[in-house]
Amino acid sequence: MAIKDYINVFYSFGNNNGFSINAMNSFDISINPQLDMTFNRVICSLQYQIVGKAISNKSKISSLTIDQNGSWKKKNNYNYTGKFELGDLPPSYDGRNLQIIWWLYLDVEFNEESKSRIQNLLLKDVFIFSLIKSFDGKHQNKNVISLTNPNYEYAINDFDKVYKIDPYLYFIIGIFIMIITMVLYFGDILKKYFWIPAIAGIGIAGYGQYKINSIGLLKEIRFKGTHIDNEKFNLEIAILKNEKKISSAKIRYKTIEEVIDDRGTTSTTYKENIYNSETKTINHPVAKVLSTELRYPSRNIPIDFSRTNVRFYSQIEVSFQFKNNTSGVIKQVFPLTKIS
Amino acid sequence: MKINYNDLVLNKNIQYSHNPFGGIDDEELLDIIDPKHSFEKLIQTLNQDSPIIIQFVGRKGRGKTTHLRALHQLIPEAEMHFLNRSTYKWIVDNTNKYTFIDSVHHISWRKRLQLWRNYSLSYVITTHIPRDLEFLFCKRKYKTFYFNGITPEKLEIIIKKRISQFSYIKYQDILLNQTILNQLIQKFGDNIRAILNFLYDRFKIESYGY
Structure with missing residues (x-):
């Protein structure tokens, strides 16, 4: 038996799906102890975890003491209510090499009497770590919640970049x-x-x-992006040389999730396309300045999120087909952002 | 032959909190790890009267860094260094009794000798090749722990611990297909990191469809 087997915890949320960004979020916790317990503090905290193929780290956002200097009787139910107001935070995300998971933690700090009584109970179940890392008088229970961002908009910071070939x-x-x-x-x-x-x-x-x-053949290309509205942005591509040698051009952008695994000696970068925009095709004759409107992503992507070894970025891809039957692709990173 | 996650885990309808084969943070480490070498023994070795160097030797993906991080959880007062070449100056300034260095091969051998000549410090290091000659040259007491080889039984424990930690099923209720465990070892050998990365991808594809 472990300490967790002596405490049953049930969670429920004001909003069935969990919590929302930029809103007041309420929750209920029901605790059903299997032993008589006395405690100094019962704390609820909200944390998010970045977990991927190579990484895992947690960040605590907010915490709340829901009870203190109290006691629980065996097999009774104890109900608590709490609220968290959440600002602009990364929503839950389930990517290819990365997940953002939100947890509601319940921490119980037992008083000395309960601590030693539970320690004695747990001693029956000694294994290697119990000898070294014994029960420290605390219990932690956690529950995954979904954090959504229902009101978000994409935008680009206007940019003007020259790509030299x-x-x-x-x-x-x-x-x-x-x-x-x-x-x-x-x-x-x-x-x-x-x-x-x-x-x-x-x-x-x-x-x-x-x-x-x-x-x-192209030597140099100039990319210019301008935000139009919450649906779309304008992309202007200026071909500074040899535009007459192009037979067609396909323009689109991609959003990429990048996770770097630098454990040990070698470093591996995992990249996955998580969003492909629509493709705009421009056929011959190709103008010196191509102007096209592209729509922002149709779904919620944590585009602004970055941590050590984790980032998302967007890049424009222009595939050229030339009249001499050759082809080539130019990729340019651009500042796609999100506003909540 | 194609190896599927759903063929490996015989229990159906397990409710997972997230992909169980991803990275592990420090807080979760001791619950997850199945020690190849007893931590009690490592701590006893480190707590001898005279300072000592413990080297974890093995190829990449065999669990050296994971054990080092876990040992650091048990001896949090030790100073931990995850190395790239530029962090060396931090180590020479160190006066901590215990110094843990991951990937010690990122330091040049001359600078390593400078470290080993600090006779008042104990080190725990990870390395791909044994550094015995350096320790002998510096007249340092040392002990080597090798990280290689895996059995189906060991792999079974590693996978079951992962699943039980990140789902609502108990460790003892998890059933794994022994044939698939053997196939994983045939395919990846004792490279545990490669096995976990493979299972991460399979879990993702089979659970979420991508």
């Missing part, structure tokens, strides 16, 4: 590898396996050549 890097690296390979080959240093770096160099230079003839 440097297509020559891969081509230069490929040529450099080929030159070094030739030097080693003709210098009789690398004879048998010279074809391995040679093929790698040709491959990298070939990819570089493709980039020069595709996305590299």
Whole structure:
């Protein structure tokens, strides 16, 4: 038996679904003890937990003493009511590599008499941690609640960004590898396996050549975003060079959930698309300045939320198809935010 | 062969608070961990009369950091360092009796020797390869605890503890498919982190559809 087996706790909420942001939220707790207990304090607290593939941490938001210096009789019911007013906080979220979970905690701090009586009961059930971390006179019970944000709006901070394309890097690296390979080959240093770096160099230079003839044609693109209303924003894309070589362009944005697992030696970044906007297609002839309206996300995403190793961000993706049968994609992060 | 979470856990309709195979915070750690090495023994080793270095040796994902964090819960007065290269200066300033260092290989060997030469301090470190030569060179007393190997029984305990901690089912009521446990070990070996990451994804897909 553990201490939790001696206390049954039942929760109910004013709003069936749990709590809401920017509102007064009430709750009821019913406690059904299985032993006579006396306590110094009974505290309710509200915490949220960020839990994902690699992380878990909790933040306490608010707490409330619901009873103190009292006692409970075995098998009786004790009912308590409390209220929390919640401001602008991250709502419950269930993502691919990340969850935001809200907990209502009940902490009971027993007085000395109950503490030693419960300790004696628990001693029957000694296992390794009991020897080290014995019952400390406290009991904690917790219950998941749903925190919703029914009144939210998206917005963008107006932005004006220039995306510069440097297509020559891969081509230069490929040529450099080929030159070094030739030097080693003709210098009789690398004879048998010279074809391995040679093929790698040709491959990298070939990819570089493709980039020069595709996305590299554009040199520079300017993105300008303007908030229109709570439904949509305007995106202006200025193609500063060679717009006549484009046969079509597809414009959309994505919202990405990113979690970094940096436990131990290596670091792994998990990225998941959690929202794809509609795609706007612009066919030939493509104007020098493309202006399009995009709708804000159709569902609630904690877009502003970020913690160590966790963030959400949105990026515009423009896929170009060129007349020379090549294609390329440009990605630009932009400041999508949420207002409650 | 495809491994499914719903085939692994034979109980149906378990009500979970959240995905049980994610990260664990410090508060939950001691309830979750199934110690590979007894914490009593580790604490006894550390509390010897003369300072000692304890090294946890093993490849990534075998539980070294988890044990270090759990030990820190039991000895909270110890100073804990999760290392990257820039945090070294914090360690040299340290005067704490116990110093815990995760991923000690982020420090260059010369700087490590400086640490080991602080003879008044006891260290608990995690590392991929044994640092015996360094300890011998600095004439330090040390003890090594290896983190490798896993049995189906051990994996069963780890998974059951996770499920019972983050759901409303009791540990003793959880039933796991032994064949699937063996398949997990065949696929991932003793890389517990890889097994838990795999189960995290499977749980997500099978419980929520994505």
